[in-house]
Amino acid sequence: MNSIEVQDLTKKFGDFTSVNHISFTVRKGEIFGFLGANGAGKSTTIRMLCGILEPTDGDALVGGFSVMNDPDSVKKKIGYMSQRFSLYNDLTVEENINFFGSVYGLYGKSLTERKKWVLDIANLYGKEKLLTDSLPGGIKQRLALGTAVIHHPSIVFLDEPTSGVDPISRRSFWDLINDLSAEEITVFVTTHYLEEAEYCNTISLINAGKIIASGSPKELKTNYLKSTILEIECESVVTAMEILEKENFVDETSIFGNHIHISVNDKYKNEEQIKNILTNQNSIAVKSIDKIVPTLEDVFIHLLEKPES
Amino acid sequence: MFNRIYAIAKKEVRELKRDKRMLLVLFGFPVFLLIVFGYAVNFDIYHIKTAVYDQDQSTLSRNFVSSLTSSKYFDLEGYVKDESKIQSLLDTRKAMCVIVFPKDFSKQFYSKQAVKIQILIDGVDANTASQVKGYLTAAVASYSQKIQAEVLAVERQNTYTPVDIHPAFWFNPELNSTVFLIPGLIVMILIITAVISISLSVVREKERGTIEHINVSPLSTLEMLIGKIIPYAIISLSIAAFILFAGFILFGTTVKGSFLLLFISTLIFLFASLMLGIIVSSVANNQQVAYQLAALTTLLPSTLLSGFIFPIESMPVFLQWITNLTPAKFFLVILRDIMLKGVGISAFWDQLVYLIIFALVLLSLSILIIKRQNAAQ
Numbered sequence: 001m002n003s004i005e006v007q008d009l010t011k012k013f014g015d016f017t018s019v020n021h022i023s024f025t026v027r028k029g030e031i032f033g034f035l036g037a038n039g040a041g042k043s044t045t046i047r048m049l050c051g052i053l054e055p056t057d058g059d060a061l062v063g064g065f066s067v068m069n070d071p072d073s074v075k076k077k078i079g080y081m082s083q084r085f086s087l088y089n090d091l092t093v094e095e096n097i098n099f100f101g102s103v104y105g106l107y108g109k110s111l112t113e114r115k116k117w118v119l120d121i122a123n124l125y126g127k128e129k130l131l132t133d134s135l136p137g138g139i140k141q142r143l144a145l146g147t148a149v150i151h152h153p154s155i156v157f158l159d160e161p162t163s164g165v166d167p168i169s170r171r172s173f174w175d176l177i178n179d180l181s182a183e184e185i186t187v188f189v190t191t192h193y194l195e196e197a198e199y200c201n202t203i204s205l206i207n208a209g210k211i212i213a214s215g216s217p218k219e220l221k222t223n224y225l226k227s228t229i230l231e232i233e234c235e236s237v238v239t240a241m242e243i244l245e246k247e248n249f250v251d252e253t254s255i256f257g258n259h260i261h262i263s264v265n266d267k268y269k270n271e272e273q274i275k276n277i278l279t280n281q282n283s284i285a286v287k288s289i290d291k292i293v294p295t296l297e298d299v300f301i302h303l304l305e306k307p308e309s
Numbered sequence: 310m311f312n313r314i315y316a317i318a319k320k321e322v323r324e325l326k327r328d329k330r331m332l333l334v335l336f337g338f339p340v341f342l343l344i345v346f347g348y349a350v351n352f353d354i355y356h357i358k359t360a361v362y363d364q365d366q367s368t369l370s371r372n373f374v375s376s377l378t379s380s381k382y383f384d385l386e387g388y389v390k391d392e393s394k395i396q397s398l399l400d401t402r403k404a405m406c407v408i409v410f411p412k413d414f415s416k417q418f419y420s421k422q423a424v425k426i427q428i429l430i431d432g433v434d435a436n437t438a439s440q441v442k443g444y445l446t447a448a449v450a451s452y453s454q455k456i457q458a459e460v461l462a463v464e465r466q467n468t469y470t471p472v473d474i475h476p477a478f479w480f481n482p483e484l485n486s487t488v489f490l491i492p493g494l495i496v497m498i499l500i501i502t503a504v505i506s507i508s509l510s511v512v513r514e515k516e517r518g519t520i521e522h523i524n525v526s527p528l529s530t531l532e533m534l535i536g537k538i539i540p541y542a543i544i545s546l547s548i549a550a551f552i553l554f555a556g557f558i559l560f561g562t563t564v565k566g567s568f569l570l571l572f573i574s575t576l577i578f579l580f581a582s583l584m585l586g587i588i589v590s591s592v593a594n595n596q597q598v599a600y601q602l603a604a605l606t607t608l609l610p611s612t613l614l615s616g617f618i619f620p621i622e623s624m625p626v627f628l629q630w631i632t633n634l635t636p637a638k639f640f641l642v643i644l645r646d647i648m649l650k651g652v653g654i655s656a657f658w659d660q661l662v663y664l665i666i667f668a669l670v671l672l673s674l675s676i677l678i679i680k681r682q683n684a685a686q
Contacts (some may be wrong), residue, residue: 050525072527080525084518090327091320102316103526131327148522157525 003028003155003186004049008058011044018044020209021058026202028154029184031177033191033200035300041209042190046159049188051075063154076105079156081148087132087140093119094128097147104151118146121176138169145176149185156180158189162196174199194296203296205303213303221294225302227251227263229294232274233287234260240284243277254301261298313528317536321510325540335506339498339548343555346494347487354440355381360404362389365414373426374408376452382444399431406430406441491556492644493617496637498552499545499575500582500611505603506541507586512599515590530679538583545579546572565651574647574657577664578640582607584671585636591678610635617641639663 004026011019019041026032036042047053049062051071059068063077080086087096097118101111119125122142124135132140141161149156158177162170174196177187181201189200197203197217204214213224234240241253241260249267253260271289278284325331359378363370378385386404389395398404409427411417417424428445432438461467514520523533556562564571585606593599612618614628615637621629632638639660646657654661 052524075525075527078525080522082518082521084521086519086522088320088324088519089517090324095320095323099316099320100526102312103528105312105527107312
């Protein structure tokens, strides 16, 4: 069963087409990663799916309701947490929970019950009277997620939920997302961190308003990047990359710290070829050359650098 | 729906309780304005510094001076010994006016010739100068009338004045300008606090990004606006009550008309003002801009264009048209009618109708702007 069905969804702002006839589906209970650079159309798509921005063309069914014709019913079905921190900093933890609970129609016993649940997942028991402003970033994020799903929605949209949070908090935040998914809540998440994309069941990559790739992380790595990826550890990586870019056996290059990743084509024979160019012709010492399994980053760089067909 | 509106209103009050700066604006500002306008802004002129150049040095001239300075209007600053001092007295503002008695003042008087005294007035402040002239003319007239009566009585003749006026000032018999200012002050304070408070509250949500969460929730724009308006309307009403009370304690102003009418029309005016605030908040994207816009759309129009200080009738016609843009103008007429005249609704129903239309136009305009903004983001 599908939680979200997007069909030819389009949004134009004047002459500019932000989202260009995209179509995809999200299964119930899955973690769906929606990736793309800033300005690629990510936020516009989310805003349309949440029912706050009317599509120019096409439609999407979210929780069974059309965002075009019945955005108000969509709003009741979903939870939302944005990249900008969306709690009231000048309210206490409990006041925030009460406020969002009431906004989503909870009261009395059900509100008390859900309040307990939110406090539990945010580890804020006994700290209900603290001002939200005084909480550390990671805790705030968990509280924000808690209030976003306080009404037990079937779908939750997380717009860059972990930006600006330390790696450990980010890790435990993803455990929380997995828990939600286990409860059959569909999670639609956008992120900048590609290692986080690995936690998703399905990924869609949007670029210039069009979806250019989708599938599970494993499918993306095998289907979209057929060439071999080599990881080279050497001195002066930038110079080395500039030299290798010019060789005809190299398709793409990118820097990962003090390593270079290059994807090579069938003109590539063996490691000696590279060592010859770097060490003998340009006197750059090469420490190691390994064939590696591509990361999602390799895949995306490959997809985004591909000239438009 | 009511639960959601209640939730917004409750949240708004809690945020306000923790916002010390806003509380200071809401409650300190009215007190400040009340003191400034109640005590400092006073169009009645008392204690005019007066100097005398008495060339006659007679009982008669001294009598005249003492009759003048025994009132609260004129204070005797001293006598001038020679003519050249007059200039420097006026130049240094040690005297506002100088009375010059001619050498043969008493001689001419007793020989039953008409006598002339000269009055020199500092004319820099034209308004004050013309009032001083008015006071002096009246004082001289009544003094000479008194003397005339005495002289005629000696000669056993009856005195009569061919044409005389008996002015009666209705509604404000003592012509006390503070009494006249209090309604204007209420109008001004209410519109400022209402517009600033609601616009800052809405813009703050934009600035902090919490508006996104609200937009995505089942809360409608109208529910949010109503939820925000209720607490600020209640606060503004209590501010109005406070000014009325303070006006009674400090300046003795009372409400002559019906309190119910006063309450209802204040409510309608507040509605129009809060709508103005909503418009401001839909145009402004941060609190600073909102604050400036709010001040610009309330402070100047409510002091200059409402008829609060300057009568609208004496403005150029095109400016008279512009005065229709501020709801303060209409509420001021209503308030003066209720508070000073004590008249009923038949005297000002048209003003009320205009206020309602004004508020409804602003409401639809602001919803339109908000919808448009959402579609463009």
